[in-house]
Amino acid sequence: MKTMTIQSKDKEPHEIKQDFPVNFDNLEAKAKEILPLGNFEYIRGGAGQEQTMRNNRIAFESYAFIPQLLNDTSSIDTSISLFGISFPKPFIFAPVGMNMLEHPDGELAVIRAASKLNIPYALSTVSSYSLEEVAEVAPDHTKFFQLYWSKEEEISFSMISRAEAAGYRAIVLTIDTTVSGWRTGDLKINFSPLSQGFAKGNYVNDPIFRKNLLNGSYENYIDGILKNIDHAHLTWAHIEKIKKHTKLPVLLKGILHPNDAVKALESGIDGLIVSNHGGRQLDGVIGSLDALPNITKVVNGRVPVLFDSGVYSGVDAFKALALGADAVCIGRPYVYGLAIAGEQGVQNVMMNLYNELVTTMTLAGTSSMEELKKVELVKRNNQM
Numbered sequence: 236m237k238t239m240t241i242q243s244k245d246k247e248p249h250e251i252k253q254d255f256p257v258n259f260d261n262l263e264a265k266a267k268e269i270l271p272l273g274n275f276e277y278i279r280g281g282a283g284q285e286q287t288m289r290n291n292r293i294a295f296e297s298y299a300f301i302p303q304l305l306n307d308t309s310s311i312d313t314s315i316s317l318f319g320i321s322f323p324k325p326f327i328f329a330p331v332g333m334n335m336l337e338h339p340d341g342e343l344a345v346i347r348a349a350s351k352l353n354i355p356y357a358l359s360t361v362s363s364y365s366l367e368e369v370a371e372v373a374p375d376h377t378k379f380f381q382l383y384w385s386k387e388e389e390i391s392f393s394m395i396s397r398a399e400a401a402g403y404r405a406i407v408l409t410i411d412t413t414v415s416g417w418r419t420g421d422l423k424i425n426f427s428p429l430s431q432g433f434a435k436g437n438y439v440n441d442p443i444f445r446k447n448l449l450n451g452s453y454e455n456y457i458d459g460i461l462k463n464i465d466h467a468h469l470t471w472a473h474i475e476k477i478k479k480h481t482k483l484p485v486l487l488k489g490i491l492h493p494n495d496a497v498k499a500l501e502s503g504i505d506g507l508i509v510s511n512h513g514g515r516q517l518d519g520v521i522g523s524l525d526a527l528p529n530i531t532k533v534v535n536g537r538v539p540v541l542f543d544s545g546v547y548s549g550v551d552a553f554k555a556l557a558l559g560a561d562a563v564c565i566g567r568p569y570v571y572g573l574a575i576a577g578e579q580g581v582q583n584v585m586m587n588l589y590n591e592l593v594t595t596m597t598l599a600g601t602s603s604m605e606e607l608k609k610v611e612l613v614k615r616n617n618q619m
């Protein structure tokens with residue numbers, strides 16, 4: 236592989252592999268060549284007829300921005316501040332479960348890349364490696380713990396306490412996955428991701444999980460996770476309990492309706508992630524980008540508003556930031572990078588996104604996040 240070094244505007248030199256796929260379609264195609272069918276389809280696929288996945292792309296393609304030129308863009312500042320910490324890039328690694336489906340180093344490879352690039356990392360509840368193992372790789376790097384609420388609530392409280400003890404900086408409660416979506420791609424080939432055995436990291440050594448669900452038998456952990464994971468009883472009343480249990484900021488992931496954003500603020504939530512889970516949960520849902528403006532409007536800067544679902548290029552990131560997101564979370568692209576080339580693949584993907592964002596900001600006449608947020612966007616009615 237040929238390499239070149241890019242001097243990014245945050246002053247860290249990063250090596251980019253020149254024959255590594257640059258655009259999202261090529262990245263996905265390359266990952267498809269490498270991964271077993273079930274693993275690939277689990278990552279790629281969405282719920283039902285994949286209307287939500289399409290809506291995500293339609294939303295991005297229906298926004299266009301109008302650059303204003305002859306501004307000095309010789310130096311671009313992409314830095315953001317979240318919960319009092321400053322980061323050089325406006326990206327976050329979205330929580331993605333079971334990374335051993337893509338690479339034996341799984342989440343360990345991802346946290347290494349995240350820490351080298353200084354991009355916050357959100358670890359999934361259903362990770363292949365435990366939150367403690369991940370923390371050990373990069374103890375000082377900013378990590379969030381994504382929580383899937385457990386049917387056995389004590390397990391959730393145990394995981395929150397463990398995340399706090401291991402130095403995680405926030406809890407991200409995902410609220411759109413009370414049960415798994417109707418994933419037609421997985422169903423068609425009878426692929427059950429949780430049954431592959433790669434979701435155990437945070438469970439097998441959890442004292443409460445062992446006591447309540449493992450019944451002393453290590454072999455039963457898949458059964459235990461499957462029994463525990465659906466949690467349709469979760470309501471706003473739980474938020475208060477969670478907030479009482481931890482001093483960490485709590486973010487809600489999966490907000491699409493402005494009424495829910497208001498309820499979240501009333502419940503004392505510290506941040507929101509506007510997301511439709513990449514179209515993997517509920518089919519027929521609004522494109523995540525289309526939900527963003529109404530939410531930033533009601534939140535009005537009171538808490539950080541993060542965004543994900545369909546950010547596949549630097550231009551996509553630019554549009555989400557211009558519509559008011561404080562940072563964008565990247566999901567499928569880095570997972571494909573992981574499948575293709577482990578830690579280096581994850582770095583390549585994130586740096587390609589970043590370099591395209593910097594190029595876009597330069598050409599659009601915006602040299603900082605503040606200026607980016609003032610960019611004018613127009614929306615057309617796109618038909619697909």
Ligand SMILES: Cc1cc2nc3c(=O)[nH]c(=O)nc-3n(C[C@H](O)[C@H](O)[C@H](O)COP(=O)(O)O)c2cc1C
Pocket residue numbers: 277278279329330331332359360361381409488510511512513514515543544545546564565566567568570
């Ligand atoms: C393979 C895969 C696994 C995921 N696992 C989780 C998870 O464990 N927890 C969670 O909150 N979101 C999970 N997500 C959703 C992502 O956090 C994010 O919302 C989604 O990837 C955004 O869509 P995009 O990748 O199309 O941009 C997963 C996504 C993928 C692709």
Ligand SMILES: CCCCCCC(=O)C(=O)O
Pocket residue numbers: 332361412413414415416464465512515
């Ligand atoms: C309760 C369902 C498990 C979901 C596993 C990870 C995930 O969020 C995904 O999108 O896949």
